[in-house]
Amino acid sequence: MGWDFETDADFQAELDWIDEFVRQEVQPVDLVVANARDLNDPLRRELVPPLQEKVRERGLWACHLGPHLGGPGYGQVKLALMHEILGRSHAAPVVFGCQSPDSGNAEILARYGTDDLRKRYLEPLVAGEIMSSFSMTEPGGGSDPTQFVTRAELDGDEWVINGEKWFSSHARYASFLIVLAVTDPDAPKHRRQSMFVVPAETPGVTILRNVGVAGHEEMEGAHAYIRYEDVRVPVDHLLGERGQGFAVAQTRLGGGRVHHAMRTVGLVREAFAMMCERALSRFTKGEPLARKQLVQAMIADSWIEIEQFRLLVLRTAWRIDRYNDYDRVRADIHAVKAAMPKVLHDVAARAVQIHGSLGISNEMPFGAWVLESFQMGLADGPTEVHRTALARTLLARFEPAEGLFPSGHLPARRAAARERFAEQIERAVHGG
Ligand SMILES: Cc1cc2nc3c(=O)[nH]c(=O)nc-3n(C[C@H](O)[C@H](O)[C@H](O)COP(=O)(O)OP(=O)(O)OC[C@H]3O[C@@H](n4cnc5c(N)ncnc54)[C@H](O)[C@@H]3O)c2cc1C
Incomplete structure (x- = not known):
């Protein structure tokens, strides 16, 4: 296969x-x-x-x-x-x-939590006894975290948090939330916010509503719109250093995104297997769909895209193991994150098409998977942000051309080659 x-x-x-x-x-x-x-x-x-x-x-x-x-x-x-x-x-x-988000939250707690926090939250989280949520996005801005306005102010030996967070997934099941809040509004843009552990039962934490997503009408919403109103947490609930919230958030980025991508490989393989089975079993005009060349094109394109994506993800995983340095795999992770919604969308959409009316019906999972691809293109940052960040990272490896023409311009390269091989050219043309 x-x-x-x-x-x-x-x-x-x-x-x-x-x-x-x-x-x-x-x-x-x-x-x-x-x-x-x-x-x-x-x-x-x-x-x-x-x-x-x-x-x-x-x-x-x-x-x-x-x-x-x-x-x-x-x-x-x-x-x-x-x-x-x-x-x-x-x-x-x-x-x-x-x-997710428990796996990433566990990594944050393991790295930045005090002994007490680790005992109270990390141990039961890792044991599967409790759940957690990551509360960063706000109703006023998501893609650009420097826009967040939720505040945390020091009052004696407590931090007091005020603000609203949007789309904090699974908060309704969470025993604690990891919350990003502005602690130093006058610091440079990327040093203004800090990360906190907020126990879910703390007075002032209110889930205003649980927002659902298209394609999951049968489920109650899983993404909480939360108000934090005079929420008090002890000083030791600060994770990492004050002003280091973005750096702490990076802890969850690398591995988690690769795992999510590989789970997507699992999903698109399921869609692929189903589309092949259907193409072989459904007949039209006296032959199976599998004999129609336009259907074959959908099968071939899907397989190529799945395999390309899978190898990109595995190479990224290999580079994380090899270098253990987020900066060296930044481009790979952006690429994986940007490619993931597209491969799911395209393969699931072809599965819909090959299955016809059955494919788009709620008796098959493909419609939900197509919609899930749109969620993937937003959660953990929109595709546009990852594509532009990828391009910037890649472009930083190159230099502008020195002269008027690019270094690949053929006339200049040809002239240089002629000069280099002048003797051989002379011998070949004039002999001797
Ligand atoms: C299923 C799901 C689960 C989520 N879970 C969580 C969670 O647990 N915790 C949490 O804190 N957040 C969560 N989020 C929120 C997610 O992080 C945000 O949706 C994401 O960061 C985008 O923010 P936004 O939705 O406000 O879109 P906006 O920032 O309003 O962006 C809207 C659109 O503008 C365009 N755009 C934005 N920036 C750029 C740019 N720089 N260049 C070009 N175009 C751009 C893109 O097309 C983008 O889709 C989740 C989202 C989804 C869909």
């Missing part, structure tokens, strides 16, 4: 186990549990913990974490190969203890 990407035999055995386990045990849960993050859903409480136990027994729980936090400490390439299987199921990341 061309899906291969060799890994060591021991880890391949784990991938085979995950593949079978997700298909047989976890994917069916997606069909009856609306949101595996909802710890209060009685059916979820019944179905998800036994699966989590099996994952723990297998030693695959919270694989993104190092051994000091109870995970196996796999590198990003192994995690990527794992996530492309988990991507087939909404519940799978929860079953494997690596769902």
Whole structure:
């Protein structure tokens, strides 16, 4: 099939186990549990913990974490190969203890939290006993974080937070929120904000409403519009240094985006397999759809795009492992983030088309996947921002041409080559 990407035999055995386990045990849960993050859903409480136990027994729980936090400490390439299987199921990341935003929030707490915060929040978070939320975007601005106006002011040994945050995913299930707020309004633009842990039950934290997204009408909204009104947290709830909020936020960017991308690979492979099956089974004008060249073009283009995307993601994962330096993989991560919504959109849209009316109906998952591609093009920053940031990073590696013409201009290069090979040219033309 061309899906291969060799890994060591021991880890391949784990991938085979995950593949079978997700298909047989976890994917069916997606069909009856609306949101595996909802710890209060009685059916979820019944179905998800036994699966989590099996994952723990297998030693695959919270694989993104190092051994000091109870995970196996796999590198990003192994995690990527794992996530492309988990991507087939909404519940799978929860079953494997690596769902967002908790995985990124755990990394922030592990790196910047005090011992007390780590005990209170990191340990139960990593154990899967609680959930968390990341509260950064505001109703007045998302793509440009320097526009955020939520304030945190020091009052004795407490920070007092006031403002509103928009689209804080899964806040309704969260025991704590990680909140970005302006602490130093007169500092340079990128040193004005700081990151805080806010326990969800703190007085003054109000979810104004839970906003839903198109394509998930059956689910209650998962993205909270939150008001923080005179919310008081102790000074030790500041994460990292004052004014370092953006740097702290970077902690969650690298690995998380690669995992999300690999989960997308899992999803588009499902769509691809379904479109091939349908093309072979549906007949029109005396032959299967698979014999129509325009249908074949959709199959071929989808496979090429999936494979290109997968290799880009795996190379990015490899570079993260190799360099362990966000600056060196910045361009790769922007590229992955910008490519992800497009591959999902294009493959899912072709799956709709090949399945015809059935494809667009709510009896197949493709319509929801097309809409999900639009969510992907916004969450963690819009595609436009990543494309322009990628272009800037790439352009910074080049210099403008020295003269009037570009360095690739053929007449100048030809003249230089003629000069260099003047002797040989003379011999070849005039002999001797
Ligand atoms: C499913 C989902 C989950 C999310 N979860 C969270 C969460 O848990 N926590 C959280 O804090 N936020 C979350 N967000 C919010 C997300 O981070 C923002 O949607 C994103 O940063 C964009 O901000 P915005 O929606 O305000 O769009 P705007 O900033 O208003 O941008 C709108 C559009 O303007 C254009 N644009 C913006 N900037 C540029 C630019 N520089 N160049 C060219 N064009 C540009 C783009 O087309 C962009 O889509 C989530 C969003 C989604 C969709």
